Amino acid sequence: MKYKSQKVAYWFFALSMLLLVLQITYGFIMGFARIGFDNLHDLIPFNTARAVHTNLLVVWLLSGFMGAAYYIIPEEAQKELVSVKLAYVQLISLALVGVIAVVGYHFNYWEGRKFLEIPRPLDYLVVVNVLLFLGIILTTLFKGKRRTTTALVLSMGLLFAALLYLPGMLQFDSQVTDSFFRWWVVHLWVEGVWELIMGGILSFLLIKLTGVDREVIEKWLYVIVGLTFLSGVLGTGHHYYYIGVNKIWLIVGGIFSALEPLAFLAMALFAVNMYRKGEKKHPNKLALYWTLGSAIVSFVGAGLLGFAHTLPQTNLYTHGTLVTAMHGHLAFWGAYAMIVLAIISYSLPNLTGRKLYESTRGRAAFWLANIGMIGMTVAFGVAGVAQVYLERKFGMEFMAVQKEISIHFVVLILCATLFTTGIVLYIIDFYKHGKPTDEALNINK
């Protein structure tokens, strides 16, 4: 930590950890419901659990990105945040909106649009919150001593993410048009601008951890985010194959989404190469694990597993099945969850002054969480492929198929237990670092 105001990042990260635990809890509720233990149905029906599970994911990742920005921007711009007080106001209001939304989902207060369930009045609060956040970040950046590419890419990602929230607030009478613009938000977030945020954080971490020249890292950062947009924007078409819009998307979406893995491949090669080139061996090995892990797992989860069902000929069979859940889990884990865990692992010792760089607990957290998540992905994959065969090829009824594949959800729950053990260990490590302190400023000097 070089600047006092960076401390605010800690509280965003702490909020992230809390929401992650809640997200996992609701995941278990759904997993158990799928194998017949739906005793909580009257209080938390499946659609509530599902909305809470996916929305908490978005909120804890956003909180992690915001924390990352509050940590990275002062160091990159060489200036304290313009207002720490407002940053705390923003943190509290973010937590409040999240809590109100999640509680509301238990009382039928929602919008029922996949991933964007937050009801309209709360949407406006989200907008105000994000504007406040962007105000603090961008003012700091432009008043700062320098504007690095890393900081610009990160800020651009955050700004575009905010702008792209708006198409999701438009109202349409047609389900098709509604769905069409819903993907403007969801797809262009996760396969577009969030990758800028990921790229910015990755670049910052690689500069710090490997010691490779900033100019080299930032040049490749441009190439990677360039590839991301080149493939990702028109790749949105893979959501438009079978929802009732023109066939032109079968061609456009097919070609461009087939190119999407390239951006992730480039990201993985970039991270591994920079690590190999680096002469500086930073003692924070755990941060390095999570950083390289994120680049590699995102290539497998988002790149390869996305490609596995993105061609229109394949997607005709897999659209609307659990195959999507397979891809979704490893993609979000690799690309976004792991990069947030990476920046937390890097910044915590600096914020608190406690250099727990190489704890066995930290290593166990990394491996258990990853092996658990890969196991979950395989369980979803097997269930999804079996569903495709039984339902789409043999014409069996939906519920009959669900009974046949329920065994895979037992495997899913077992793997999820392994995953959760990893996350719990990570959070214990988080706790053991203690609170951020100004004394850490001197320790780092």
Next chain:
Amino acid sequence: MLSKKQARAFFLGGTLVTFLIFIGLTVYSLSESTDQTNHINLTAEVVRGKEIWESNNCMGCHTILGEGAYYAPELTKVVDRLNLKYNENGEEIIKGILMSKAPWQPNGRKMVAYGMSEQEAMDVIAFFKWIGEIDLNGFDRIVSPLAKDKINN
């Protein structure tokens, strides 16, 4: 070797070009001439049905147009499917489920009892019927040619 300036030009240029094409394709595929949704049949009843569909987060369990949560059946052509299964009584069955005050529990998997009024249930059915007529570029619950042959015979 590529310079940083060239890399930035690649990023900005590529993004701008693809985004412009994307906007163009959006306008094209939402224009009247390429409509596959029978937009003229989008009645007030259908719109009310969509509102009920959204306000109860039906997508949180079911899928429609292949989008949703994979916990409960695809409802894109649900009226046709139930007509076939229940001797042309599909609409009555759906009405029964939506208006039921006790939880519907097919094969042990529970659905919330919504206890809708008859009008609300009719609105949702109108929504399902409109959805069922959309040209989905070949997507259906059963897509393999072999399976289709088997069912038709």
